[in-house]
Amino acid sequence: MDESRPIFIQIAEQIEDSIIDGELAEEAQVPSTNEYAAFYRINPATAGKGVNLLVDEGVLYKKRGIGMFVAKGARSALLEKRRKKFLAEFIRPLLSEAARLDISAEQLVDQIRKESSK
Secondary structure, eight states: OOOTOHHHHHHHHHHHHHHHTSSSOTOOOOOOHHHHHHTTTHHHHHHHHHHHHHHHHSEEEEEETTEEEOOOTTHHHHHHHHHHHHIIIHHHHHHHHHHHHOOOOOHHHHHHHHTTTO
8 A cells, every 4th residue: 555645545546447457347346345444454434435436436336235336337437537637647747848848749759659669
């Protein structure tokens, strides 16, 4: 766990990662808050807070008396959310700094291609 960020956020992101990576498919049951609590040695309410974030976003839904499940369209929605976050946190700052350094978009693309072929 990352000490710099709240545990419930990390649990939500771990579930998101599992959905994006295909480990949790649509309609698959998600481990219970008690399972997360036992695994991470935290209070079940903290684990529940992370799961409930995803319920609020429509990524998970509850089947009464059974548990939490991955909603239809969850992976697509998460990919779109993460792409927007990637754009805001990485691409825009990269372009801004490149402009300050007189690095053209074409030069950036060339550099990215070189780095990705290593």
